[in-house]
Amino acid sequence: MTERRWDRTVRDQLALGRLLPLAGTAGGAWLTESAASAALRRTGEGVSGARLGKVSFTAAEGGRPAPGAGFPAPATAPPPGPLVLTATCGVHAQGSIGEVTEALRPVLAEAARGVLGLDVVAVDLRVAELLDEAPEPSPREEESSGGDAGDEVPGGDGEEAAVGRAVLAVPGVAGLARRFGPGGRAVRLGTAADGRRAARIELTASGAHALPATVAAVRGAVAGVLGADAEVAVLVTGWRG
Numbered sequence: 001m002t003e004r005r006w007d008r009t010v011r012d013q014l015a016l017g018r019l020l021p022l023a024g025t026a027g028g029a030w031l032t033e034s035a036a037s038a039a040l041r042r043t044g045e046g047v048s049g050a051r052l053g054k055v056s057f058t059a060a061e062g063g064r065p066a067p068g069a070g071f072p073a074p075a076t077a078p079p080p081g082p083l084v085l086t087a088t089c090g091v092h093a094q095g096s097i098g099e100v101t102e103a104l105r106p107v108l109a110e111a112a113r114g115v116l117g118l119d120v121v122a123v124d125l126r127v128a129e130l131l132d133e134a135p136e137p138s139p140r141e142e143e144s145s146g147g148d149a150g151d152e153v154p155g156g157d158g159e160e161a162a163v164g165r166a167v168l169a170v171p172g173v174a175g176l177a178r179r180f181g182p183g184g185r186a187v188r189l190g191t192a193a194d195g196r197r198a199a200r201i202e203l204t205a206s207g208a209h210a211l212p213a214t215v216a217a218v219r220g221a222v223a224g225v226l227g228a229d230a231e232v233a234v235l236v237t238g239w240r241g
Contacts, residue, residue: 207241
């Protein structure tokens, strides 16, 4: 790998942020911090007088060891367990800071839990600026996370291609992605420690469905190709909603 390509890879990985474990997903499912931020910023636009800024997550006390899987948890992923959501926000100067933040906090918590499937137990809001004008909705475009936006529809007759096509047909999947890791692939096939077939799928979510439901449907689609006992890890690195 050339030095320029290596530098780009490092920048892309930093742009993705950490990987956040989805709650209650055996086999492993993760969402990048950048994709979560994109989804939550859209949610924040529904609260009058608020503009969400930087969003980050930290592990709350009580994290649990990750279960064994055919594809182990990436190094940047905290163990499954409760998370604290921390966000900066701007508040319209004519509004009450307390009223705006009190309206924004439960909206973010519900979206993080219900839409994204994250085990968020607390939301820490920090007012970073007073806005002279009420914020307007931003253009509906995919949050830039670095790397390639997605793959073409897989061609060929191999299992990887068949799995990729099955995943693309799932409602809530906007496309396959290959942002994570140098030389990454959207579909990786392997074998779990117990001998079962294993797959790791990297994708961009459309936001049309709650993420836990999309992940469950992706697992079902992959099982339709590899067999009902296949172990499927899902990595969501983009959000288009």
